Structure formats: structure tokens, C-alpha cells
Amino acid sequence: MGFSSQMQTEQQLQVLRSDAIQERRSANYKPTIWKYDFLQSLRSQYDGEEYKLRAEKLTEHVKAMFVEAQEELAKLELIDIITKLGLGDLFAHETQRALQAVLSSNKKIKNGEEDLYITALRFKLLRMHGYDVSQDVFKGAFSITKCTEIKGLLELYEASYLAFEGENMLDEAKTFSREALMNIYSTLDTNTAEEVAHALELSTHWRVQWFDIKWRIAVYENNNNLDKSLLELAKLNFNSVQATLQKDLREISRWWRNLGIMEHLNFTRDRLAESFFCAVGLVYEPRYSCFRKCLTKITTMILIIDDVYDVYGSLQELEQFTQAVDRWDSSKIQQLPECMKICFQALHDITNEIAYDIQEVNGWNVQAVVHLRKAWTGFCKALFVEAKWYNEGYTPSLEEYLSNALVSSGGIVISVHSMLSLGTDEMIDLLGKNEDLVYNISIITRLCNDLGTSTVEKERGDAPSSILCYMREMNVSEKEAEEHIKKMISKTWMKINRQCLRTQPPDLLLPSSFVKVTVNVGRMVHLYQFGDGFGVQDRQTRNHILCVLIDPFHLGCL
Structure with a gap:
């Protein structure tokens, strides 16, 4: 049921009187550029039977390629190409079997030879x-005299991003390969230069793989040595997945319109398409439609609640709102402006709605809704701390800021929903035992967000960011602070790399599906390096949405 029917004329007058007394801040967010009728018009022809049959035939052909790849290099290159073309999910079994064969070959390679x-x-x-x-495989493997081949330099650079903390050899490899690639860049052919520039802009390991598919296909189309059936299958697969994503987007946009919440909130961001796009970045596979829509609902609410605390509410109002969420009690919000009541009611209803969906998919456990409420309570309390800092003109130390940012980033909200949606309520126990992965992803979420939005937020007078905290604490320039934050992001990724190993102790080993989604959160926020895609829509995020969700590959006759 939408909120429109719940609003009465007298209540609207109360909102106007309240806002006249309480001067409200504004972030001047523009209306959404993705209109409902346009989203509802999205249809794909590429989920037809003829395309499915062709994809099945090509899939069998690629499976045969695994059998034919006898040499180790042939196996590795096939896995690498399949992964980059977004086909890894289709050939997970073949990939693991090939990697096991590589591991069990027990070749004795002398260092550097x-x-x-x-x-x-x-x-x-x-x-x-x-x-x-071990990083020891690189002992003596790279030097100015040995590294003259562009493919080796590029793979060394990409490999260095898989480093663990303390692996100094890989730190050296990253510095060495980056400098070497930059030095020879001007001598490269156009296609190779584009690959190098792409890697130097953002490493493959830090990118959302699914968002990179079209670019990769364009690069490989210029490779005459590549089996063209791989490219055809990649295009068919992309279009097939996109057809499912468009169906999901139509459904979630109907839900959003029926909710009707944006009709009464003029201070917040109406960003359904961007929220869905983020959900796709976390989990694109067609079988996860229900979970993807759940993630979209969560992200829309994270944005709205964040704007309530950052832009709209007074400190007294936010205290009441936080208490209401903490107790899940609507009687605590009766004195608040109507739009804050609407926000609370939406959060309440959506949380119950998601808990019901989890019940339908995974079997009911009454504790699910309890965990979801607890996550939202922690999020609101952390946002309230930041609101107090703003109102008091207080700038915390970077350590204090990040301790709170672990929760205010929204990472824990997403992680708890992910854990419950991908498994059962009992899986929350695993999250409680091994919180390091979620902690580190939450830190990356906050730091990347700050790098992309701190300038605008500083001009608007928002609460201090990690950059400002470090500037004031250490008395350094903004540029020095940004470099420090970038180094922190790199070090945090090193911790994440180790936490993704298969060799975690059994009592700390998180489900692979959960790990994949959680790590993709960290990759998703690296898009902030191109600007704030939620606040401002006419930048890179718009192009990404067009590429991933709207425009298919146009295929010839099959």
C-alpha cells in the first residue's frame, strides 16, 4: 500500500508549519533521470529460444576447449579469458578442475628461470x-633486463593487487611494473595502450567484473588468435543476463512507484535505478533475482535514512527518530515532521517485507527480523553520532571516525541482509565469529565514498570526512590526506585478500556466495573515483547504467 493515501491535508499543513519554524538544509538533489514509463518499456528479444539453443551449443564447444587445453599456459589463458568475458559462472566446474591440475602438476621451477x-x-x-x-615465485623474476615483454609486465601489475599484508616483494612488483608500463606506454599500439591505461586506471581485481564485460569484448574482438565462439557466447550470455535484469528492474520500479514515498520527500535522493545498478554490481547472476531486489530496497532506504540525518533532521528530531528505530516503536515519532514519520514507516514496512521474503525463500526463523532490525538500529545510531559531531563542530581523530564509520557506511546493514538472504538465520553465528571481512569492506566503503564526495560535502558544510579528520589531526594538506587514505584502502584490500582464502579455519570459513557478494561491495564503491553517482546522475554512473542495463549487444542472424 502506498503512502499517498495516508497523507491528509491537515498533515501537509503541519509539515509546512514545522519546516517554516525549523530551517532545513538542502543538498539540492535533482529529480531522477530514469522515469517510470521508460523503465517499464525495457524489453529484450535476447531471451528467445533460438538464442538459448545457440548459447547451449557454444557452451559445449567451450567445454571441449578445456579438454583440448593440455599445456598449462593454454589452461591458464582460457580461464583468464573466460573470467574476463563474464563466463566464469558457466564454467565453474571446469575452471576449478583445471586449477587443481595446475596445482597438482608439482613442477619444480627454479626462481627467476x-x-x-x-x-x-x-x-x-x-x-x-x-x-x-607464495610470493616467492617472483624471486628474481622481474628486473629491468628481464621485463621487456608487455604481457608479462601487465600480468605482474595485476598480480600485485592480490598481495597480502607484509608481502614486500609484491609491493616492489607493483611499483616496478607500474613505472615500466608508464615508461613504455607511448610506444604501444592502440589496442595494447588501451589495455594498459585501463589497468592503470583501476586494477581488474578492484573492478566490478560484470561492468567490464563490454569493454573486454571490444578489446578481444581485435585479437585474431582468439576463438570467436568465446566472444559470441559472451555476447549471448550478456544479453541473456541483461534480459533478466531488465525484468527485475521493471518489477522493482513498480514496487517503488506503489510505495509512493518520494511524493512526500523533497530533501532526499530518488535513485531507484542507481540502487538497482549497485545491487547488480553485488550479484548479477539471474538466479538471484529475489536477492537483487532485496538489495535494491535496502540501498534506497540507506540513501533516504542517510539524508534524514545528513540533511533534514534537527539534532532533537534525530534523537527521537533514533530511539524509535531502536525500540521499533512508532509512538516515539509522533512529534516528528510528517516526512520523518513516513521514513520510519517505510523502514518498518520494508524490513518486515524483506523478512517475509527470506521466510518464503529459505524457510522461516523468527530471529531473522530481529537481526534485520538490529542492523538498522546500529546504522541509525552511528549516523546520529555523526550528526552530533556536526552540530557540535567536533572533528574526531581518524581512528574515532573510522570506528563509527564501520557502521555508518551501511556495510553491516548490507552484510546482515546478505547473510540471511543467501542462507539461513543460523548463518548469522558465522558472521559474529568472523567479522573481519565485513569490517574491512565497510572501511573501504567509507574511505572510497569520502574520496569521491568529500569536496562537495565540505562545501555544503556536512560532518567531517576521513580526509578532513586526518588533515586536522596531522596538520597536513588535503592532497597529503588523500594520499594517506588511498594507502589505507590498499592496505585494507591486502587484508581482504587473505580473508578470501579457502584455507580459513573451518569455524571461521564464511559461505563462498556471501564472500563474493561482500567483496563486490568493496569493488562497487571504487566507482566513486569517477564522482558521486548517487548525488549527481549525469556522469559515469549514467553511462554504466546504459551499458549494463539498457543497451544490449546487437547480434546478427544466428
């Missing part, structure tokens, strides 16, 4: 799939 390209490619792929391989 193997080609750098295969050494780096093997290391990268094994670490990507959770295998604990």
Missing part, C-alpha cells in the same frame, strides 16, 4: 580463486 608472463598469470588466477600461493 620461468617466463614472467606465465608466473604472474598463474599466481593471479590461483589467488583470485582462493588458493594460497
Whole structure:
């Protein structure tokens, strides 16, 4: 049921009188550019039977390629290409079997005597799939005299992003390969130069893989040595997945319109398409439609509640709102402006709605809704701390800021919903035992967000960001603070890399599906390096949405 029917004329007058007394801040967010009728018009022809049959035939052909790939390098290159083309999910079994064969080959390679390209490619792929391989394979493997081949340098650079804390050799490899690639960049052909620029802009390991598919296909189309059936299957698969995503987007946009909440909230961001896009970044596979829509609902509410605390509410109002969420009690919000009542009611209803969906998919456990409420309570309390800092003109130390940001980033809200949606209520016990992964992803979420939005927020007079906290604490320039934050992000990724290993103790081993979604949160927020895609829509995020959700590959006759 929408909120429109709940609003009476007298209540609207009360809101106007309240806002006249309480001067409200404004972030001047623009209306959404993704209109309801346009989203409802999205249809794809590429989920037809003829395309499915062609994809099945090509899939069998690629499986045969795994059998034919006898040499180790052939296996590794096939896995690498399949992963980059977004086909890894289709060939998960074949990939794992091939990697196991690589591991069990027990080749004795003397340090520095193997080609750098295969050494780096093997290391990268094994670490990507959770295998604990030593950095020692690179002893003596890279130097100015040995690294003259562009493929080896590029793979060394990509491999260095899979480093663990304390792996100094991989730190050296990253610095060395980056400088070497930059030095030879001007001598490269157009296609290779584009690959190098893409990697230097943001490493593959830090990118949302599904958002990179079209770019990868364009690159591989210029490779005459590549089996073209791989590209055809990649295009068919992309279009097939996009058809499912468009169906999900139509459904979630109907839900959003029926909710009707944005008709009464003029201070917040109406960003349904962007929220859905983020959900796709976390989990794109067609079988996760229900979970994807759940993530979209969560993200829309994170934005709205964040704007209530950052932009709209007075400190006294926010205290009452926080108490209401803490006790899940609507009687605590009766003195608040109507739009804050609407926000609370929406949060209440959506949380119950999601808990019901979890019941339908995974079987009911009454504790599910309790965990969801607890996560939202923690989120609101953390936002209230930041609101107090703003009102008091207080700038915390970076450590104090990040301690609170662990929760205010929204990472825990997403993680709890993910754990429950991907499994059962009992899986929350695992999260309680192994919180390091969620902690580190939450830190990256906050730091990347700050790098992308701190300038605008500082001009608007918002609460201090990590950059400002460090500037004031250490008495350094903004540029120095930004460099420090970037180094923190890199170090945090090193911790995450180790936490994704298959060799975690059994009592701390998180489900692989949960790990994948959680790590993708960290990758998703790196899009902030191109600007704030939620606050401002006419930048890179718009182009990403067009690429991933709207425009298919146009295929010839099959």
C-alpha cells in the first residue's frame, strides 16, 4: 500500500508549519533521470529460444576447449579469458578442475628461470580463486633486463593487487611494473595502450567484473588468435543476463512507484535505478533475482535514512527518530515532521517485507527480523553520532571516525541482509565469529565514498570526512590526506585478500556466495573515483547504467 493515501491535508499543513519554524538544509538533489514509463518499456528479444539453443551449443564447444587445453599456459589463458568475458559462472566446474591440475602438476621451477608472463598469470588466477600461493615465485623474476615483454609486465601489475599484508616483494612488483608500463606506454599500439591505461586506471581485481564485460569484448574482438565462439557466447550470455535484469528492474520500479514515498520527500535522493545498478554490481547472476531486489530496497532506504540525518533532521528530531528505530516503536515519532514519520514507516514496512521474503525463500526463523532490525538500529545510531559531531563542530581523530564509520557506511546493514538472504538465520553465528571481512569492506566503503564526495560535502558544510579528520589531526594538506587514505584502502584490500582464502579455519570459513557478494561491495564503491553517482546522475554512473542495463549487444542472424 502506498503512502499517498495516508497523507491528509491537515498533515501537509503541519509539515509546512514545522519546516517554516525549523530551517532545513538542502543538498539540492535533482529529480531522477530514469522515469517510470521508460523503465517499464525495457524489453529484450535476447531471451528467445533460438538464442538459448545457440548459447547451449557454444557452451559445449567451450567445454571441449578445456579438454583440448593440455599445456598449462593454454589452461591458464582460457580461464583468464573466460573470467574476463563474464563466463566464469558457466564454467565453474571446469575452471576449478583445471586449477587443481595446475596445482597438482608439482613442477619444480627454479626462481627467476620461468617466463614472467606465465608466473604472474598463474599466481593471479590461483589467488583470485582462493588458493594460497607464495610470493616467492617472483624471486628474481622481474628486473629491468628481464621485463621487456608487455604481457608479462601487465600480468605482474595485476598480480600485485592480490598481495597480502607484509608481502614486500609484491609491493616492489607493483611499483616496478607500474613505472615500466608508464615508461613504455607511448610506444604501444592502440589496442595494447588501451589495455594498459585501463589497468592503470583501476586494477581488474578492484573492478566490478560484470561492468567490464563490454569493454573486454571490444578489446578481444581485435585479437585474431582468439576463438570467436568465446566472444559470441559472451555476447549471448550478456544479453541473456541483461534480459533478466531488465525484468527485475521493471518489477522493482513498480514496487517503488506503489510505495509512493518520494511524493512526500523533497530533501532526499530518488535513485531507484542507481540502487538497482549497485545491487547488480553485488550479484548479477539471474538466479538471484529475489536477492537483487532485496538489495535494491535496502540501498534506497540507506540513501533516504542517510539524508534524514545528513540533511533534514534537527539534532532533537534525530534523537527521537533514533530511539524509535531502536525500540521499533512508532509512538516515539509522533512529534516528528510528517516526512520523518513516513521514513520510519517505510523502514518498518520494508524490513518486515524483506523478512517475509527470506521466510518464503529459505524457510522461516523468527530471529531473522530481529537481526534485520538490529542492523538498522546500529546504522541509525552511528549516523546520529555523526550528526552530533556536526552540530557540535567536533572533528574526531581518524581512528574515532573510522570506528563509527564501520557502521555508518551501511556495510553491516548490507552484510546482515546478505547473510540471511543467501542462507539461513543460523548463518548469522558465522558472521559474529568472523567479522573481519565485513569490517574491512565497510572501511573501504567509507574511505572510497569520502574520496569521491568529500569536496562537495565540505562545501555544503556536512560532518567531517576521513580526509578532513586526518588533515586536522596531522596538520597536513588535503592532497597529503588523500594520499594517506588511498594507502589505507590498499592496505585494507591486502587484508581482504587473505580473508578470501579457502584455507580459513573451518569455524571461521564464511559461505563462498556471501564472500563474493561482500567483496563486490568493496569493488562497487571504487566507482566513486569517477564522482558521486548517487548525488549527481549525469556522469559515469549514467553511462554504466546504459551499458549494463539498457543497451544490449546487437547480434546478427544466428
